[in-house]
Amino acid sequence: MDCNHDGCDHKHIVDHKHTIVVVDHNDDHRKQTFDALLSFYNILEFRNTNGLLDSLHKIRPAILLIDEAVPSHGAFELVRLLRLNPRTRRLPVIILLSSDSRQNILAASECGADGWLVKPVLRSDIIRKISDLLNSTVEEEWQKLPAVQFKALKGTVEVFNKLADSIANGEPIIYDDVGKACDPLIEAVNSDNFMGILNGVKNHDNYTYVHSLRVATMLSLFGHAIQLPVHEQKILTTGGLLHDIGKMYIPHSILNKPGKLDSSEFEVMKSHVTQTIKCLEKNDDLPNGIVTIAGQHHEKLDGTGYPFGLEGSKLNDLARMAAIVDIFSALTDRRVYKAPMAPEDALSVMINEMSRHIDIDLLGLFRQRFLDSLRTFD
Ligand SMILES: [Fe+2]
Ligand SMILES: [Fe+2]
Known part of the structure; x- marks a missing residue:
């Protein structure tokens, strides 16, 4: 079925796949991520954080994959905003960092992200990271x-x-x-x-x-x-x-x-x-x-x-x-x-x-x- 979410360009929602949201302003990078993940997951794409924030009440992502420098908020500020809202507080987030500088890693950890990867990211690394995060979320639920x-x-x-x-x-x-x-x-x-x-x-x-x-x-x-x-x-x-x-x-x-x-x-x-x-x-x-x-x-x-x-x-x-x-x-x-x-x-x-x-x-x-x-x- 098609997805008509505002600000979201990609389609093909299939119920038995997890939905991964990719928030990245760079069209080429977004396409690479989309191509790497499409076989395994539903992908929703956003070019900026405002489009995502406007749509979050309508979608149920399993994981957000956010580029560090995405406009308007940037990844760190976006995650901080998500963590303040009871509806989005627990959404699993991975940040795509531009470098593995100490400052970057500290910022990713302090804003409340669940994980990060440093660009350029290997396809196998991104798949493994997503899989591990999905599994820890599922395994947490078992405690109930x-x-x-x-x-x-x-x-x-x-x-x-x-x-x-x-x-x-x-x-x-x-x-x-x-x-x-x-x-x-x-x-x-x-x-x-x-x-x-x-x-x-x-x-x-x-x-x-x-x-x-x-x-x-x-x-x-x-x-x-x-x-x-x-x-x-x-x-x-x-x-x-x-x-x-x-x-x-x-x-x-x-x-x-x-x-x-x-x-x-x-x-x-x-x-x-x-x-x-x-x-x-x-x-x-x-x-x-x-x-x-x-x-x-x-x-x-x-x-x-x-x-x-x-x-x-x-x-x-x-x-x-x-x-x-x-x-x-x-x-x-x-x-x-x-x-x-x-x-x-x-x-x-x-x-x-x-x-x-x-x-x-x-x-x-x-x-x-x-x-x-x-x-x-x-
Ligand atoms: Fe078997
Ligand atoms: Fe078998």
Whole structure:
């Protein structure tokens, strides 16, 4: 849909993307920022601070990106004004500084900005900065949730970040850490106190984490609902959190490509499964079921899946459950290039179009147990 805000030149508001407001007088700089961010976010542009101040009651930015020297107020004065108004007091702000002089950095910090970058800014730096700020805003909101849900979200995001560091350094992951982070999640699921977890994670900007946590939560629910023994529910939950960690090896441009992957990009994407297996196998005390879940979650019953093309009875039961939840999650996840599909629609697609790929009896159980509870989140 088009945006007709006064003083704002760019359009294409898509509801499932965060909105970033860019306030910069320089047309070239504004265009560069716009081009860098367009795939991931809705962008609203303003040439001056007055245009922004006039429009702030009509828009809901996730972050403001303000050039230090923008007329009429300049960034520092603008942020001070925003901090005085109860409606805009907490708006996250990043200032684009002309230099990293001590005076500049002090001014950015004293006016109340949440962060700053020094021009010229690398595309990867601006994306990382925005992502980090979005995530700290989302994570702050988790404090309002019941304790068990807060612990589940906080513990899993921390362990996920730690996993990223271990993978980057070529170190084995510590299963004990993953297990401990998943215990509050299992407790929340078993006490039917988990919706805040699914809703709380949906605006997080690390998609691999969002997807992995949703898969872990729904697999945990699935295991609990069909009364699997406690140790299998734990394998499903921790396996759900770890099933895609090989995606940390996939280049950002492919992992977050806003659109369909071409065949060579898809081959790279598919390698996340073997990368995950390699990474998990570095750890001697990891339960086998976790490697099986991760290794088989893209296999299909008719043998057309990857990476091994396993068929029928070769497919493990827990991995069959993981394949169902993984597809269901992918269809109902919010992505930068698509709105989430309604749970009922996702299940219809799976029943009508994937019956040769997934275990239809297990899908029936999944549908029967969860349709009502899953309908309540969007
Ligand atoms: Fe996957
Ligand atoms: Fe997945």
